[in-house]
Amino acid sequence: MPVHEDRTTDSDVLVIGAGPVGLTCATFLARDGWKVTVLERWPSPYPRPRAVHFDDEVARLLAGTGLGPRLGDLTEAADTYEWRNAGGETLLRFDWSGLGPSGWPTASMMYQPDLERALVDAAEATGAVTVLRGHEAVQLVENPDAVRVTTRDTQGREHGFTAAWIVGADGANSFVRTHMPTEMLDLGFFYDWLIVDVRPHDHERIWNPVNLQICDPARPTTAVSGGPGRRRWEFMRMPGETVEGLNTEATAWQLLASWGLSPDNCTLERHAVYTFQAQWADIWRAGRLVLAGDAAHLMPPFAGQGMCSGIRDAANLAWKLHLVLTGEADPAVLDTYGSERGAHVQHAIGMSVELGKVICVTDPDTAAGRDAFMTGQGADPERILPPLPPAMLLEGVISAEPDRSAGKLSPQARVRHRDRTGLLDEVVGHGFVVASTSDPRAVLPREQVAFLDRVGARLLHLVPTGGTADPETAAFDVDDAYLPHLQAAGHTGVVIRPDHYLFGAARNPQELTALVAELEGQLASPQRSSAPVSPTSEVPAGNA
Secondary structure (H helix, E strand, O other), X not given: OOOOOOOOOOEEEEEEOOOHHXXXXXXXXXXXXXXXXXXXXXXXXXXXXXXOEEEHHHHHHHHHHHHHHHHHHHEEXXXXXXXXXXXXXXXXXXXXXXXXXXXXXXXXXXXXXXXXHHHHHHHHHOOXXXXXXXXXXXXXXXXXXXXXXXXXXXXXXXXXXXXXXXXXXXXXXXXXXXXXXXXXXXXXXXXXXXXXXXXXXXXXXXXXXXXXXXXXXXXXXEEEEOOOOOEEEEEEOOOOOOHHXXXXXXXXXXXXXXXXXXXXXXXXXXXXXXXXXXXXXXXXXXXXXXXXXXXXXXXXHHHOOHHHHHHHHHHHHHHHHHHHHHOOOOOOHHHHHHHHHHHHHHHHHHHHHHHHHHHOOOOHHHHHHHHHXXXXXXXXXXXXXXXXXXXXXXXXXXXXXXXXXXXXXOOOOEEEEOOEEEEHHHHHOOOOEEEEOOOHHHHOOHHHHHHHHXXXXXXXXXXXXXXXOOOOOEEEXXXXXXXXXXXXXXXOXXXXXXXXXXXXXXXXHHHXXXXXXXXXXHHHOOOOOOOOOOOXXXXXXXXX
């Protein structure tokens, strides 16, 4: 790992907030050799769960922090997610079994405090991340070449920190955001839900399905895994109820009783009322300040994309910050971070809201119409719901190629490279990937190979198992996944970004050369992006 010593600040990057997003971003930057300080206002890690789910793409990103070998112990697979009405009829059934396109389980349930402890271990193992707890940011001064942050510790003492860049991963009430010309755009979707986390004493009990949504107009309810050995219930606050009356231990036990749970057979770990909101920041980067995670967006939990979106933020931001810090990219590249992630997040928020409109129905007649429609469609999500947020980018640091492969999330399968066999990321490491059916080092001009080496790209010659190629670049397609995929699309090569999205695809060596030239040009002079549009997808709450 390269270490960059020519700094004129205490750290290269200050990350405000030691949640999953801040820790992931810090670790991604540290693996590229940057010195990162993470400042967290609370003196000890938050001991209660919040997020409980991540998808296969986010599992791939978490594996990139070094957590791959630990994810199996930290998670419980969620093979099925069902929605049922008050009578027990299935309204929707999501099959989440098996592996997703990113090579990891389609859906994983986890206990956030355990994940955060693992992320701290991964961050500190880099030797380039310092996590300081009990440091509340109280002042921020931005200069042309650096930013100075003043913190106050638990003893009331003040401390100063300087860095080239500040990442505000400090939650919904972001301190960093208050120093930016940023407004939170709001869809006006507000519902209060009581969150109840328990640890059943019967560890052998099988919950089938693992994740369940009860669309009962008398009390919409969620019952899902809270990670290995834990369960979560969410109960919507009904008309006439107060937050204070709902958020009591007695109410929690009363609501759990219908599920056969009591102090005799489980431990109540937490009860709290949350207001589900749908908001996003209109500006994600201003000067040397950048937002990520809940500081930039809030969404209802119904699509399970809150933390997932924040981890995607970290992956998108980290590789761009790295190239800006090395001087290989113009700082204006960071403007594409907000446009890329903002558009993607708005799709996720829009989907979450539309799912919420289905779930949060309290009128019996409207619920009856909804149920009739959904059961009439065979509980098939593809027939009932609009498409999930597209796993692709619509603008930003992507090629202007005409066939629209650019911006799509690249799949991951196993390869054999330099006598190692495993998932692509595990074998070749992180960074840009230039993969082709011809050896890229042989077909690209020397100056382009030098550019790719400077930005840390991995150049791979994709060959079938049993084929022959230069052992330095050969990547054998052991699962017969990559080569047929390229052939079916009419491509011979691709350029994949460090966050696993396709910069673009090529049909021949000449187009691959043009693609690399386009990448170099965009990093030097990025395209100015327009503001992302608002989501427009709708899900019927009644008859359709």
